[in-house]
Amino acid sequence: MPETRPYQHHYLKAACANCSVLELCLPIGLSSHEVERLDTLIIQRVKVKKGATLYRAGDPLRSLYAVRIGSFKTSMLSVDGREQVTGFQIPGEMLGLDAISDDRHTCSAFALEDSEVCPFNFAQLEKLAQELPSLQHNMNKLLSREIVREHNLLMMMGNMNSDERLAAFLLNLSQRLSVRGYSSRDFVLKMRREEIGSYLGLRLETICRGIAHLRDLELVEISGRNVKVLNLDGLKQLVVGCHRQSPL
Template sequence: MPDVRAQQVHFLKAACSSCSVMELCLPIGMTGQEVERLDTLIVQRFKVKKGATLYRAGDPLRSLYAVRIGSFKTSVLSVDGREQVTGFQIPGEMLGLDAISTDLHACNAIALEDSEVCPIHFAHLEELAHELPSLQHNLNKILSREIVRDHDMLMMLGNMNSDERLAAFLLNLSQRLNIRGYSSTDFVLKMRREEIGSYLGLRLETICRGIAHLRDQALVEVSGRDVKILNLEGLKQLIAGCHRPPVC
């Protein structure tokens, strides 16, 4: 269960059939009757305050969490106590997949802003997936997508310089937001520069220099957390020689 001592939780009734990100989540491609059966697994969704922990490393697996509103970061602590960011999740994406292999969460999940999630009891989800091939198919696709993301991240860290990593990060976020109906060129970063640096394996000063370099090339304009992509094709060309764009 989420750490209720670290957050204020507001429970709400849930229904996949009326959710704005249904077409990006587990119900994608399912019939109305199948979605209704999935609805029965989500008794109530709940809000997670900015900075609150949804689950911690070492917590037992009870549920997967579909992000309905807001955004999260996942992270682990290094041996010296430093935070290593492992990912950022936005509406329509799933949290908790890290615990499926061991039944224990391998990372912390923390809200980057006031957010809302739909908990899906994992044991019940497995039972229903046995009965609904479409649900099992969607779950497999989500797991596969996570594996591909991990591969892309390793390729990025191994093959790209700092400016290319930053360009790939902004391009990936742009694509993911665009799929959700938001602008692909004007958006707000919910994470801090330090968190982006941790995710990309770069120091804070390197992130700041990278932003300046992209600005000097008339590719992006960044003011605080507000991002304006001036040349999407230019960003793609910057990373085209070393790596394909990260998956959404």
């Protein structure tokens, strides 16, 4: 399990209009005036050290968090105390949506590396969304995206074998990184193999065998946490029945 110390209190004033992931985040499609109004909700950015928690399961809902730099994982504890990873978040994606239903977080969020988030006070965000239909629309899209992600995860668990699950995971991460201007073929996994296995419902040894199989098929080369996609089209073809990749 990662360390459970709270996030480090390093604050930096931010401006949404100057953010490198503006077009992937909550302000997407908003006018410059609307972005300025949204920007007033962010008193400061927050730096979160690697291994630290941004929030823990059971904490009350105070803010939603936009990942600006770095990456996170969200996880829950099973009844026997084992960690179940529920997602991985990268720049431009939101954390904290799990708490909207009953005002308490159902997951804990851990930084996978030194990271930075923009907190939006949820009560103020809701109030502003009532005044800005475009912002309300974006919030609805975020919630819908979470539902789609859950549905795709359930489909993957029910219909894909272990190699297909691993291929789908790598392909999805490749696509998400590409949208953010990073290489779709050369990237570094910020999460451990055990964490990938937890997310995909696979044992560590199955993940290791799957990596070896993808290498034997000359689709992917994985050395440590460094990933090199050798055949992107072949990786897509391995994901049987998935004609379009949606965010996992």
